[in-house]
Amino acid sequence: MKNKFTEKPKKLFWILSYKSLIIAILFVLLTSAAIFTVTYSTLQHTLRSNVVYQALSNYKAQSLFYFMHTENHHFSHAFEEDFSPPPLSSVALQLATNIRVADTRSLFGSELPGFSIFDSHILLAGEGTDYTTIPHESAPPLESISGERDLDPAESKTYEESKKQSQTQAKQSTGDKKVVYIYHTHSWESYFPLLGMQGEANENKAVDNKTNITLVGQMLGMELKADGIGSEVDTTNMTQKLNEKGWGTGRAYAMSRSVVETALQQNKDVDYLIDIHRDSLRQEKTTAAINGKSYAKMMIVLGEANPKFDENVKMAKAIHEKLEEKYPGLSRGVLSKKKTSGNNGLYNQDLSDRSILIEVGGVDNNMEELTNTVKAFSDVFSEYYWQAEKVNAQ
CATH class of the missing domain: 3.40.630 (Aminopeptidase)
Incomplete structure (x- = not known):
């Protein structure tokens, strides 16, 4: 026969463990993003582009504090009131596939030749300039x-x-x-x-x-x-x-x-x-x-x-x-x-x-x-x- 007095603590234990796991994962991801942000000025000329870097650099370190404030309200002062955390599903999807939910171009950029040009922005267009006529790097062997x-x-x-x-x-x-x-x-x-x-x-x-x-x-x-x-x-x-x-x-x-x-x-x-x-x-x-x-x-x-x-x-x-x-x-x-x-x-x-x-x-x-x-x-x-x-x- 189940004891209702022992079942409730067990359920609470698993809930807390689940939340702790989520916070731990977020801590690793967002701390990495914060470290990349702080050191980027010295690393960016040698650091090569990769999926993990691109994914982490899209999110603010404030996300960590947002999730931590659910357990400790003192962390609520570490992020802006109107700040919205990134969906965990989006972060996971980008880490796994390099697809950015908010940017449909990422569905094709690495698959279609030449499609990566849309990672460029035409700030001012001269006569005849569009995405089919922008420059590309000349780096032969x-x-x-x-x-x-x-x-x-x-x-x-x-x-x-x-x-x-x-x-x-x-x-x-x-x-x-x-x-x-x-x-x-x-x-x-x-x-x-x-x-x-x-x-x-x-x-x-x-x-x-x-x-x-x-x-x-x-x-x-x-x-x-x-x-x-x-x-x-x-x-x-x-x-x-x-x-x-x-x-x-x-x-x-x-x-x-x-x-x-x-x-x-x-x-x-x-x-x-x-x-x-x-x-x-x-x-x-x-x-x-x-x-x-x-x-x-x-x-x-x-x-x-x-x-x-x-x-x-x-x-x-x-x-x-x-x-x-x-x-x-x-x-x-x-x-x-x-x-x-x-x-x-x-x-x-x-x-x-x-x-x-x-x-x-x-x-x-x-x-x-x-x-x-x-x-x-x-x-x-x-x-x-x-x-x-x-x-x-x-």
Whole structure:
């Protein structure tokens, strides 16, 4: 015969045990999320994206205190009154499948080729910009980046002429201060016309260790100097550096980060960081005709995981709007990328609140188009810079 006086304590024991188990599980999950949040600024440039990290980072540590307050009401002061805890079923589902209940894109992102682009946000869209025309990373296997071609003779002539035109005297100057640091995380990215490979169908072949995107950076440095803004242009061969470390192209941002950090330590005058890339799209989507001239279209890319994201957005929007005003159709807009879309949504932009990544043209753009774009960007950036300096001086 069952004793009702012993059954009730047993039932209470199992209820308390169940609640304790739930709290213990939540404690482990949410403490991990809190630890990731606190240490993220130092880990994000090397930490690779994974299912557990993505799941935990979506929830606040307040969730732990919410559930604990059911047993001890003193914990009710640790979370906001209108705070709603995440459903345990949602957390479990994401941990098991990486499917986010509130985001239907996660049902297809890892299964359909190209669908992961929707982890990016078009903050400002330029002419012709939508999710089918946004940039994607160019990170081929290191072994496929072996060439060291000379600049095509016809393109070289255009390049030399642009250098002569840049030798003008600016009305105002930063003097000996080099306030802009220009670098190239994917230094191997090149353009078919520069390599004498016009008409090549495979965009992945637009790579070279000598004739590449660093020429665009050097042109920008010259144009900024002509506008009175001192700059330093880094031309590090990232392919070589990655090979020395035994790293793949997927760790290029970790490599460029060390380069930028060293530069910032050596030059305290640097205020702006510009990482220049080349998109893999073809000519019809990366070329614009403006006032009778042909330009390589450009886009500004920002990382959403950057703690200085809001400040960088302000600068990016101001530059985009000035480009739209003076060179309508040149800017493809401003794109932000989440931590789930690659490189944890950082792109080394936490190193400065005045940091941007720009995609200049695509694989088919030639030196004339690149030169016109660099001049236009320098014109707009210089105007933005001197306006900002005027405000800061007040």
